[in-house]
Amino acid sequence: MKRAGSLFVEVLIAMVVFLVGLIAVASVLIFGLHSVARSCEHLKDEQSLINEVEEYMASRIFSHTNSPSGANTTCISAGKSLDIDGFTVNYSIYRYILPDKPGSRYYIIQREH
């Protein structure tokens, strides 16, 4: 038996189902765009950290005097010594790390007198 307006209701239901899917997809895309925008900032911070490490390495190789410095640097181990078959090297370990991205961490060994 045909009821008046039943097609309209069916179409409405289909549209609601479609819209729910569309909204879910849109929210995923918006989240993805936010992530991309954030990753741009993270990339800049990370490159800046790598530059710090490279600058330290370059100057240390030439001067043998400077030490790691800066807000992202911590001495995690000091006063250690390494025995290489009778040849001893005293050293400290420094860590470069981004506070909000612990995965980006680099270590440096520095000889101490």
Place this chain on the structure above:
Amino acid sequence: MTMSTLLSHRSRGVALLVLVLVAFVLLSVLAAVIFSVSMQTYKIESWQADHNNRMRLSYLARSSANAVIEGISDDVASLGASELHPIDKKASVKLIDADAVSLDIEITGDASPYVIVKTEASDGKAEPVTVTAQFNVNTKKIVNWGGSL
């Protein structure tokens, strides 16, 4: 057969069916695109994680080679090297507990005038990174860096 003919006869509900099918196809295409983008992102993230690990090991290997060379530079005599008695010193050390990083160090050469320091940093996850530095004991300069930097 026109749409109005279709709707006025026995084919009631065909519009809904078409709409649902079109919606299904569209959502399927969108899902496939999103899945593909996610997989690409995952691959890039994995590559970046590997790259970070290798960078971490590379800095450790390079800085430890430089530290050993600084020690040699200050006191070459303690190596006890000569052309007749070339150096062959080795050591292994576990450096950073949290990252399970270990370091193998090797000093070779005869100090007339070169000493070669080879360091290999590994963490059990990424491929080990090996660095060699050739040091001239007369000029007290590193003349060559090599290895998988």
